[in-house]
Amino acid sequence: MGRILAIDYGKKRTGLAVTDPLQIIATGLTTIPSQTLIPYLKKYFETEQVEMILIGEPKNLDGSDTDATALVAECVRILKKNFPAMPLKQVDERFTSKMAFQTMIDSGLKKKDRQNKGLVDEISATIILQEYLRSK
Secondary structure: OOEEEEEEEOOOEEEEEEEOOOOOOEEEEEEEEHHHHHHHHHHHHHHOOEEEEEEEEOEOOOOOEOOOHHHHHHHHHHHHHHOOOOOEEEEEOOOHHHHHHHHHHHOOOOHHHHOOHHHHHHHHHHHHHHHHHHHO
């Protein structure tokens, strides 16, 4: 059984999270500059067995597309081109950034640490992954 990797893709930064090999626990992996996503994943896939990629799909409350939806669609196209054999699933990411910020508050992070947008992206990817695991 391989890991599941979740991506919270953004114009500047991309948050990544993975499961353990048994797909029980979701853990934040890192936040990287978005333009380095494909080289990062190629290296990661060389050392870790990944069974599937999840990518957060940005939607408005009413289910319509957001400004970021086209950006994520382009990322999906590039992922499929570079990793054609890797299953890829798009999942609803509504509220993940707000949930990530609330998680930071609840865990007692100082205000200065909560301003780290990279950490918000990584936590958002973890939430996307946790929600997927919960729904399975």
